[in-house]
Amino acid sequence: MNTPKILAIGKATQDVFLKSDEFSPQMEGKVAYTHLPLGVKMEVEDIVFATGGNASNVAVTLARQGLHSSYMWTLGYDPASETVLRDLDSEGVDTSHVVRRDKYRAGYSNILIATDGERTILNNKGVSTDAHDVDIDLDAIADVDWVYPTSLALGGIDLLRIIVDRADEAGVKVMLNPAGPELAEPNKLKSLLSSVEVLCVNKEEMQMLVDGESLEELVRHALHYVPVAIVSDGPRGVIASDGKTIVTAGMYEDVPVVDRTGAGDAFASGFLSQWAAGKSLRDSVIFASANSTSVVTQFGAKAGILRSNADLHDMPIEEKPF
Numbered sequence: 001m002n003t004p005k006i007l008a009i010g011k012a013t014q015d016v017f018l019k020s021d022e023f024s025p026q027m028e029g030k031v032a033y034t035h036l037p038l039g040v041k042m043e044v045e046d047i048v049f050a051t052g053g054n055a056s057n058v059a060v061t062l063a064r065q066g067l068h069s070s071y072m073w074t075l076g077y078d079p080a081s082e083t084v085l086r087d088l089d090s091e092g093v094d095t096s097h098v099v100r101r102d103k104y105r106a107g108y109s110n111i112l113i114a115t116d117g118e119r120t121i122l123n124n125k126g127v128s129t130d131a132h133d134v135d136i137d138l139d140a141i142a143d144v145d146w147v148y149p150t151s152l153a154l155g156g157i158d159l160l161r162i163i164v165d166r167a168d169e170a171g172v173k174v175m176l177n178p179a180g181p182e183l184a185e186p187n188k189l190k191s192l193l194s195s196v197e198v199l200c201v202n203k204e205e206m207q208m209l210v211d212g213e214s215l216e217e218l219v220r221h222a223l224h225y226v227p228v229a230i231v232s233d234g235p236r237g238v239i240a241s242d243g244k245t246i247v248t249a250g251m252y253e254d255v256p257v258v259d260r261t262g263a264g265d266a267f268a269s270g271f272l273s274q275w276a277a278g279k280s281l282r283d284s285v286i287f288a289s290a291n292s293t294s295v296v297t298q299f300g301a302k303a304g305i306l307r308s309n310a311d312l313h314d315m316p317i318e319e320k321p322f
Contacts, residue, residue, distance in 0.1 A: 010055030013107035014080035050300030054151040061269035070094035080106035131158035142170035151179035177268035193225035250316035252289035262301020267292035
């Protein structure tokens, strides 16, 4: 089998992680932090610089698994854009489809890490292309086997529609793990699922698209729209089906959570890295779970991404006929 070629499309960011013992969640009301008082200096124990953005995180998982991974988006010449490109190049991601112009800027995020690993993100979206003036070479989609569009910033669902239609015309498979800009219009999102091969979302997101209370109900209903459906429910596990079998998996490993940033990207891209290479549904879910678990043990969305020689162990998982 030839090495799959996969193109990730979407924004990238420079992330700065700040961790402090003063960032303590309140038990009542689930407020992010007890206090961020004005005019007061708060101590920060740890600071970590990293790059993120859903599509760039995905591209790194694919590259570390030995697939031909490429990344497409618009970036500028600002320090954040330079850092993003340097990181992707160092990981062996093909960045030849990145369009650079003075008017563009990568996103920038300050991420406040609470004492339980949860976070609050102060996000600047940067400046990028949109659906009204598409400044990326969509013809490149025809040269790959899979396309993974997500976090399309101002382009949102309209740009996603353009990308998915182009992939459909070229016979290129699409994996979709939609981000906020795409989920903002669930009816439009649902209308393009007929051109999607793999849909991966969490329970609440899937309930925006189909009816169902349990994960299995949601997966079964989603299969009316896509060939492969995956629904996650955080530490409570995941259910996936390809219409032939249903795989139900629990937590891969109970690890100390340092930072949950990028866990969803790690799961979805981990699944695709195996599924696109011809692995079984069960094996793809196991690796996806391991990849996601590894990512939350370190700051940032990329540091914990597994490499191709990673040792995996058994996990709670069951498979039954559909």
